[in-house]
Amino acid sequence: MRLVKISAPAGALRDVQTLPGLHINHESVVIEGDGSWSATAYASTAAVDFLEASGCKVETLKSEEQINEELRALKQGMDVNADQGPPKDV
Amino acid sequence: MAYPLTSAAIETKLSTIGGLPHCDLLSAANPSREGKTIHYLRIHDGSGADRPSILLTGGVHAREIAPPDALLSFAEALLVAYRDGKPLRMPSWDDTAYAPALHYPAFIAMSKPDVKAVLRRLNVIVAPNVNPDGRDFALGGPTVPAPPVPPEVQAEHDFRFLWRKNRRSPPAPLGTLTAPLSTGVPVTSVSVTAASRGSLVAGLTLEVVNGATSQVAVASAPFAAGDLAIPVYSFTPSVDYGIGSAVNDAMDYGVDLNRNFDIAWAFDSYYDAAAVAYNTTFPNDSFSRVPSHQTYIGDSAASEPETQNIVSMMSDENIRYFVDVHEYGRDVLRPWAFSEDQRSDKTNSWHNKALDRPAGPGRPRRGGAYADWFPNDPGARPRLLLDKHNAIAARMAFKIKHSAGANPMAVARSTYATPTSIGYDATGCSDDFLLSTMFPPLAGPWPAPITDPEKFAFTIEVGTPAGGLVDPSDDEGGFHVLPSKYPKVEREIWAAVSAFLTKLASWAGP
Numbered sequence: 001m002r003l004v005k006i007s008a009p010a011g012a013l014r015d016v017q018t019l020p021g022l023h024i025n026h027e028s029v030v031i032e033g034d035g036s037w038s039a040t041a042y043a044s045t046a047a048v049d050f051l052e053a054s055g056c057k058v059e060t061l062k063s064e065e066q067i068n069e070e071l072r073a074l075k076q077g078m079d080v081n082a083d084q085g086p087p088k089d090v
Numbered sequence: 091m092a093y094p095l096t097s098a099a100i101e102t103k104l105s106t107i108g109g110l111p112h113c114d115l116l117s118a119a120n121p122s123r124e125g126k127t128i129h130y131l132r133i134h135d136g137s138g139a140d141r142p143s144i145l146l147t148g149g150v151h152a153r154e155i156a157p158p159d160a161l162l163s164f165a166e167a168l169l170v171a172y173r174d175g176k177p178l179r180m181p182s183w184d185d186t187a188y189a190p191a192l193h194y195p196a197f198i199a200m201s202k203p204d205v206k207a208v209l210r211r212l213n214v215i216v217a218p219n220v221n222p223d224g225r226d227f228a229l230g231g232p233t234v235p236a237p238p239v240p241p242e243v244q245a246e247h248d249f250r251f252l253w254r255k256n257r258r259s260p261p262a263p264l265g266t267l268t269a270p271l272s273t274g275v276p277v278t279s280v281s282v283t284a285a286s287r288g289s290l291v292a293g294l295t296l297e298v299v300n301g302a303t304s305q306v307a308v309a310s311a312p313f314a315a316g317d318l319a320i321p322v323y324s325f326t327p328s329v330d331y332g333i334g335s336a337v338n339d340a341m342d343y344g345v346d347l348n349r350n351f352d353i354a355w356a357f358d359s360y361y362d363a364a365a366v367a368y369n370t371t372f373p374n375d376s377f378s379r380v381p382s383h384q385t386y387i388g389d390s391a392a393s394e395p396e397t398q399n400i401v402s403m404m405s406d407e408n409i410r411y412f413v414d415v416h417e418y419g420r421d422v423l424r425p426w427a428f429s430e431d432q433r434s435d436k437t438n439s440w441h442n443k444a445l446d447r448p449a450g451p452g453r454p455r456r457g458g459a460y461a462d463w464f465p466n467d468p469g470a471r472p473r474l475l476l477d478k479h480n481a482i483a484a485r486m487a488f489k490i491k492h493s494a495g496a497n498p499m500a501v502a503r504s505t506y507a508t509p510t511s512i513g514y515d516a517t518g519c520s521d522d523f524l525l526s527t528m529f530p531p532l533a534g535p536w537p538a539p540i541t542d543p544e545k546f547a548f549t550i551e552v553g554t555p556a557g558g559l560v561d562p563s564d565d566e567g568g569f570h571v572l573p574s575k576y577p578k579v580e581r582e583i584w585a586a587v588s589a590f591l592t593k594l595a596s597w598a599g600p
Contacts, residue, residue, distance in 0.1 A: 001248045003557050014371050023252055025555035025568060026375055026514070027419040040557030042252065061557045064244070068234040070572060071251055074155070075233050077093050077573050 001042040003062035009055060010035025016054075021047035042067075093576045094155045095162070096229060097126060097222035103162055104129045104218075110169045112209055119402040120395035122223045123258045128399060130217035131165050132407070135172070135209040142598050143213040144411035145403055146587060150347050150520065152224025152253045156571040157415035157552065160583040161218040167584075168200075172209050177202045180493070180584050183577045188499070194581065195495040199588035207595035214591065215407050221347055221396050223257035251570065254384045255344025256396050341382035345394050348414075349377050349516065351401070351523035352391035354428040354440050360517065362452030369455060375514045387518055404524055411594055412524045412547040415583055417569055419551035420506045420559065422483040422586065425525045427516040427549075429453065429462035433476055436537035439463040441529050443536070456515050465528075465540060472528065472544035479546060482590060483508040486550070489589035490582045503564060504582065512551065521547035550586055552579050 001021070008016075013029070016022055021044030029039040040061065043051070051058050062070075095103065108115025112135045118128040134141070146164075148157035171178040178200040184191040200208065208214065219225060231250030232243050354360040357377050361369070369376035373383040380386060392398055403409065425431075432438065440462055444450050454460040466476035487506040494504035524547040530538045553575070556568030566575040 005557065005562070017372055017374065023374070025557060027512075027551075028555045028557060028559055030560065040555055040562075042248075042556070044248070061562055064239075065237060067556075068239070068244075068247070070567065071247070071570065072233055073573055074094065074570055075229070078096060078229055 001044055001067060002048070002060055002064045003040060003067060004043045004048060005038060005040050005059045005061055006043075006051060007038045007057040007059075008036065008051075010037070012054060012056060013037050013039075016051065016056075019047055019050060020044075022051070093159050093573055094229065095159050097219055097226050100158055100162060100219045100222070101127070101129060103166075104131065107131060107162070107166050107169065110166075111173055113165075113169055118217070118220075118399035119406075120399055122221070122396055123256055123394070124223040126222045128217075128220065128222060128396070130215060130403065133165060133169060133209065133214040133216065134212065136211070139408070141211070141213050142411065142594060143215060143407045143409050144413070144591065144594060145215045145217065145400075145407065145409045146413050146415070147217045147220050147400060147520065148415045149219040149221050149225055150414060151416060151569075152221055152228040152255065153251065153569040154417040155225070155229070155569065156417060156576055156579045157583065158218040158225070159576070160552075160580040161216055161415060161587075163580060164584050164587060165214075165216040165218070168205065168208070168214070171200070171202075171205045175202065176205075178205055178584075178588060180581050183581065185500075185575070185578065187574060192500050192503070193495065193497060194493070194500055194504075194578065197493040197495075197581075197585070199493075199584045200592055204588075204592045204595065207599060208591045211595045211598040212591065213407065215403060215409065217400070217403060220400060221256050224253060224255060224344065227257055228253040253344075255346050255386065256394055257343055258345050258388075258394060260342035260381060344381075344386065345388040345397075346377075346385045346518075347394055347397050347400075348416075348520055349385050349387040349518040350392060350394050350397045351518045351520050353519065353523040353526045354517040355387060355391040357387070357428075357515075357517045359446045359448075360428065360440060360453060361515070362447070362454055365453065365455035365458070365515070369515050372514060375516070377515075377517050385516075391518070400520055401523070404527070409524065410543055410545045411590070412521060412545070413587060413590060414520050414547075414549045416549060416551050417571065417579075418553040418555050418566070419512065420554060421512065421549075421551040422486045422506050422508050423511055423521070423549040423551065424479040424483050424508075425511075425519075425522045425547055426462050426464065427511045427519040427522050429460065429515065430456055430510060431464040431476065432461040433464055433466035436463050439536070440526070441532065441536050443532065456511075470539075472540060475544055475546075478544075479548075480508065482546060482593060483548060485593060486548070486586040486589045489585040493581055493585040503578070506550075506582075506586075512549075519549070521549045548590070550583070552582050 023042040025040045029037055031037045048058050107113060108131060114132040116130050116132055121127055146161055148161045168178055177198050180197050180199055182196040183194045228250055231247045234243060234247050358366050370378060373385055376385060377387050378385045388394060392401055438460060445453055464476045465472050466474055468474055487508050490506050491501060491504050494500040524545055528540050528542045528545050553566040553571050554564055556565060558564035571579050
């Protein structure tokens with residue numbers, strides 16, 4: 001999945017709620033006065049294709065590899081912790 | 091402290107902290123669905139049935155990685171500060187994602203007298219990791235190698251890192267689907283031999299998974315004998331992570347614990363038909379009876395052992411104050427999550443069963459011509475409860491903001507809102523549940539006077555979504571707070587919780 005910013009016409013938000021491979025970050029949703037909206041989302045390539053075909057503007061904020069790298073870094077911290085054994089007494 | 095901690099590492103750390111003076115290490119009433127023991131802490135220097143108790147929980151949603159670690163570090167630091175007779179101090183931190191680095195100064199979360207007052211006047215219950223199975227599942231996906239990434243590895247990775255629910259096994263299949271399925275061939279009809287699970291009945295669209303592909307069909311006709319037999323689990327619309335992956339049908343696992351509490355749990359009774367129809371088009375946010383959805387409410391209220399554990403803690407520890415820490419949004423929220431609120435009309439209440447369907451009309455959704463009563467009478471108990479909730483939420487938000495120091499960018503990045511709720515209807519939430527326990531038993535007459543002690547409940551949403559709230563440069567990693575941003579989120583949790591505890595200690599003072 002990549003991280004994208006979606007800008008879409010009014011009405012499209014509800015239509016894409018259950019689109020496979022799309023996870024909208026709902027706290028990021030901004031609805032304009034004319035009903036158009038924008039939001040960040042995790043999206044698969046297929047979901048991006050669908051969105052664009054539906055008239056949504058899709059801008060990539062982070063590539064799949066960038067997200068993979070962030071999660072790799074997160075898991076490295078977890079692995080380091082696992083290697084440390086029981087925490088020292090405080 | 092290393093971040094993030096696995097559930098096993100959290101348990102180990104809890105054991106260590108539990109060995110400190112003035113701390114009890116306690117076992118939750120039930121093991122998790124996968125059999126993990128769940129411990130929590132009771133921090134106190136004193137005893138007595140009348141001591142106010144506050145419960146702090148984290149990790150309800152599996153993918154929200156940072157709060158368990160931060161609550162654990164808070165508990166440890168509070169105990170060490172008390173033992174050493176020192177204030178609870180958070181050191182300075184520089185966010186090096188900015189050039190020049192964005193400086194966040196050291197701050198005193200609690201003064202020395204406040205630390206003393208908190209331990210001597212309150213019982214502070216800390217349950218940092220209430221959904222260990224979910225956390226381990228979210229953190230336990232494959233580490234994606236450098237490109238080219240095998241598709242099945244990427245699919246499982248993507249599936250796991252957004253996991254929200256606990257890890258209850260899928261419900262029993264509805265029945266056996268027999269169909270002439272082959273990969274890539276759309277299903278045109280299905281047959282379900284046991285067409286009932288809860289309120290779900292045949293006639294809805296089904297998600298069909300055969301291990302190699304995921305297809306959508308409409309129940310219409312039986313199939314010929316001898317066709318390929320496939321278990322049927324899910325109704326669409328559903329979220330399908332990773333077509334063709336080994337986890338393709340795995341969304342049916344789990345219950346959203348923060349939709350499983352016994353408060354407006356039966357949303358199809360609480361709301362009117364239009365509200366149900368509207369809200370169930372947002373199955374990643376509001377609520378759902380579909381097991382594969384992220385907000386699946388479970389088979390019954392408090393069906394999950396992890397939910398029951400929190401309910402037991404609230405009861406056994408006589409909890410009157412509660413904070414549930416989530417990600418994300420930079421919000422300090424208060425009840426009700428299932429409705430907007432008003433302070434005068436007791437008739438419009440979740441507690442008024444005459445409004446429930448099917449006997450009653452149900453209630454409109456948020457934004458409609460309905461709001462649920464929140465006690466705020468100036469002349470009767472509980473006095474000004476809504477106003478006091480708002481004041482405490484503002485106090486927590488102010489402490490977070492104040493901790494950021496003087497840099498305008500740091501202040502902007504530490505500004506929390508205090509809205510009524512997260513902005514959509516959500517039922518079965520833990521903070522709503524605690525507040526609901528003030529009300530008389532449901533079998534009693536309504537309106538009826540509230541005689542229980544006043545209670546306070548909050549949900550804090552820390553951090554920003556991946557990609558930022560509005561500004562892409564304000565990205566703290568979303569559910570997976572980046573290791574480089576974790577110190578900021580930890581500071582914010584310490585600040586907010588300290589502000590609440592300090593206020594409670596002053597209320598409980600001589």
